[in-house]
Amino acid sequence: MKKNEKEVFEPLPGEERPTEAEVDPMPQDNDAEALCRARRDVRYGLLWCLGGLAVTLGSYWFAEEGGKYLMATGAIVWGAIQALRGVVNLLRLHYRRGERAAFRRTICTALAAAIVGGVAVWQAVKVTIGEELRLVGHEQRIEIPALRLRMAVPAGYTEVEYETTPETDTAYALHRASAWNERRCITVEGIEGMLRADSVTCVDEMDDYLRAQAEEFLDDGILGEPETVEIGGVRMMKHRGRVSRSPGYIYVFYDLAHDFSLVTLYFSYVAEVPDASVERQAEERLRQLELY
Secondary structure, three states, X not given: OOOOXXXXXXXXXXXXXXXXXXXXXXXXXXXXXXXXXXXXXXXXXXXXXXXXXXXXXXXXXXXXOOOOXXXXXXXXXXXXXXXXXXXXXXXXXXXXXXXXXXXXXXXHHHHHHHHHHHHHHHHHHHHHOOXXXXXXXXXXXXXXXXXXEEEEEXXXXXXXXXXXXXXXXXXXXXXXXXXXXXXXXXXXXXXXXXXXXXXXXXXXXXXXXXXXXXXXXXXXXXXXXXXXXXXXXXXXXXXXXXXXXXXXXXXXXEEEEEOOEEEEEEEEEEOOOOOHHHXXXXXXXXXXXXXX
């Protein structure tokens, strides 16, 4: 009769049974190595992201106005992928090893880092694509020697930009200076020598022409009646209205004659209806206008 009892394996003389630790010594070592590698991926990924952001913002700030700058998109994207891979591996290891507290800490840390990183990237994109303006923290001065005038621009506007169109056989020289922020814009514009041929020295002498020009410029509607005002001892014609290419803005501008040039000072601001307080501030600026 055959025996159906299972025979117990007995080691040969001199041979010892391997212990449990000796049978499978690898898992803990493998986990420790994987944990170290995952943390290294996170660190390197964050360094790549931060380096890419620093290079992008640094090259933008040091670039000349309107010049080219380096946007290190590849470094930022590669760093984000590397860091994400490290975080996923960390979470997998903590979960497999039953380290619930470490698992939760890693999730919270990753979420916080993602929020901070996302905000940093968004700010960098806003700056570099021009959605965020670089505003000057001190008062500036517009000066156009050809028009013989100076005017102060308060802090909180962009750096004053100048533009000149030279005189030709068919057109007078045009000079323009502008500064703006998210809600307001100041522009000084002048046509050099335009009034010399007719010896015009005051806006009262060109009332009809200025009204026609205002109607053409304010193509989305004139608000109120034109006014002839005197500010700082200078007679000016004031118009107010809307321009179709700038929806949501109200334009108020002042025409004056100076040294046989026609000068126009524009103030535009975001508003649904005319704001008397904004226009008072504009006229305070005009009181500081220097004509020489």
